[in-house]
Amino acid sequence: MSGLSRRRIVLGVAALGLSVGASQPTFAGSNTENRNERAAFTAGEAASARPSGLRQPVRIAGDDPKGFQALIDAAPAASEPWLVLSGGGENGAFAAGLLSGWSEAGTRPAFGVITGVSTGALIAPFAFVGAAGNGPLREAYTTISAADVFEFGGSDVALTDTWPLKRRIDRAVTLPLLKAIAAEHAKGRRLLVATTEIDTERPVLWDMGAIATIGGEKGLALFRQIVLASSAVPGIFPPVTIEATTSDGRTGQTKDIQEMHADGGTTAPFYLAPKSALIASLTGSGGVRIPARTVYLVVNNTSAPYFQMASRTTLSVLGRSMSAAIKAQTQDALALAGAFARREGLDLQVAEIDGRFKETSPAPFDQRYMRALFAHAEKLGRAGSAFSSPAGALAQGRDVPTGSVGSAAPMPGPAAQQAFARR
Numbered sequence: 001m002s003g004l005s006r007r008r009i010v011l012g013v014a015a016l017g018l019s020v021g022a023s024q025p026t027f028a029g030s031n032t033e034n035r036n037e038r039a040a041f042t043a044g045e046a047a048s049a050r051p052s053g054l055r056q057p058v059r060i061a062g063d064d065p066k067g068f069q070a071l072i073d074a075a076p077a078a079s080e081p082w083l084v085l086s087g088g089g090e091n092g093a094f095a096a097g098l099l100s101g102w103s104e105a106g107t108r109p110a111f112g113v114i115t116g117v118s119t120g121a122l123i124a125p126f127a128f129v130g131a132a133g134n135g136p137l138r139e140a141y142t143t144i145s146a147a148d149v150f151e152f153g154g155s156d157v158a159l160t161d162t163w164p165l166k167r168r169i170d171r172a173v174t175l176p177l178l179k180a181i182a183a184e185h186a187k188g189r190r191l192l193v194a195t196t197e198i199d200t201e202r203p204v205l206w207d208m209g210a211i212a213t214i215g216g217e218k219g220l221a222l223f224r225q226i227v228l229a230s231s232a233v234p235g236i237f238p239p240v241t242i243e244a245t246t247s248d249g250r251t252g253q254t255k256d257i258q259e260m261h262a263d264g265g266t267t268a269p270f271y272l273a274p275k276s277a278l279i280a281s282l283t284g285s286g287g288v289r290i291p292a293r294t295v296y297l298v299v300n301n302t303s304a305p306y307f308q309m310a311s312r313t314t315l316s317v318l319g320r321s322m323s324a325a326i327k328a329q330t331q332d333a334l335a336l337a338g339a340f341a342r343r344e345g346l347d348l349q350v351a352e353i354d355g356r357f358k359e360t361s362p363a364p365f366d367q368r369y370m371r372a373l374f375a376h377a378e379k380l381g382r383a384g385s386a387f388s389s390p391a392g393a394l395a396q397g398r399d400v401p402t403g404s405v406g407s408a409a410p411m412p413g414p415a416a417q418q419a420f421a422r423r
Helices: 003-017 043-047 065-073 089-105 119-128 130-142 163-172 175-186 208-214 216-229 275-283 314-344 367-383 391-395 415-422
Strands: 059-061 082-085 113-117 190-197 202-207 240-247 254-262 294-299 347-352
Touching: 043 240, 043 254, 059 065, 065 190, 065 202, 065 275, 082 119, 089 119, 089 130, 089 294, 089 367, 113 119, 119 130, 119 175, 119 190, 119 208, 119 216, 130 163, 130 367, 163 216, 175 190, 175 208, 175 216, 190 208, 190 216, 202 208, 208 216, 216 240, 216 254, 275 314, 294 314, 314 347
Parallel strands: 082 113, 082 294, 113 190, 294 347
Antiparallel strands: 059 202, 190 202, 190 254, 240 254
C-alpha cells in the first residue's frame, strides 16, 4: 500500500471516528502551526484565562453545571425548543438537508438554544438564523470535496493542513452573519459551540451570540477560530491556537498564554448539558434544569452496528475498532440524554441516519454521497418523519424500532470505514 493511500485511510477513519467536523464553510493560507513552543502555564492560570482583548465573558467550562445553569437562566428564550447538533464530518449533510426540508414544511421551530459540536458547530450558526441559512448549508454540504477541507502534508501537530476549510469558513462566516446572530442573541436566544481544550482535557462551551455581539474584526476572528477548532480532529487536523490572557500565579501580573483547542467531539458526540449533570439524573442527586419542554437532537451518524469483515492489517483493524468505539460513545450519550429527559420531563426527539438511507461513499467527502444524504434528509424533514423518541428505549436497554434513529439492521458505513476494511 502506498504512503498516500495509508494517509487517506487514516484521515478518513479519523474524520469519521471523532465525530469530525470537517465539511463546511471557510478561509485561506496555511493553517499549520509553525510555533512548537508555548510559554508554560499552570492549571490555575488556565482556569482564569480569557481570550485576549475581551473583557466580557464569552465562554464557560463545558463540564461546569453551575456555570451552565447560570448561562441558561440568563437566556429568556431558553424555554423555547432546543436543537442539538452532533458531529459526523461529511454526514453533516444529514442535518443540513433535514433543516432545509423542515423549513419547507413550515413546521421548523424558532429554537431558543442551539448547540453544535464538530460538524454540528459548522452547521449551528446557519441554523441559528433560520431559513436564511439553508442556502449556505446546501452549498457547503452538496458542492464540496475533500480538497475543500484538507491538504496532505502536515506538521508536528497533525497529518494534514486544513487551510482549505479555514478559507471556506472565512468566506461563509462574515460580518453580516455575525450581525444577524447578534440580533437573535439580543432576543434571548443562545448559540453554543463546544471545543476541547487540549491542556486541561476539558470541554469549553462558547457563547457564540455574545462573540457575535462584540462584532468587528476581533469578534469575527474569534468566531471563525472557534468554528474551526470544534472541527479539528486531534492528530489529523491541526489544533487551533487561541491567544488568551490570565493572571500569573506567582506575581499576579497579566500573563499571555496560548491555548490549544480541538474537536468538541473529543469529549462528547453532542452537547446537551454537562456530563456530570446528565449522570446525576440517574441517581437523582441534582443536576441542571432545562426550561424547554422539547429538545430536538440530530445525530449525524448511525449508532447501529453493521457487519463488515476486516482484513488482517493494522489499518483495517484500527478502522473497525474506531467505528465500534464511536458507536459505543454515541449509544452511551443517547442513553444518558434519554435518562435525563425522562427525569426532567423533556420531550427528547432524536433523528439519526438509519436503515432508510442505503447509499455508501467511496471516499471521504464524496459529493455524490453527500448530495444523496442531503436529499434523503430533506425529504424526511418535509414529511415530518425524521424524528422519533428512541433515547428512552436505549437508556432502558430495549430494542430501538426502525424510525429516525437506528434500527439494528446492518448499516452501510461511511467512506472512511469502507476504505479501511478494504485494505
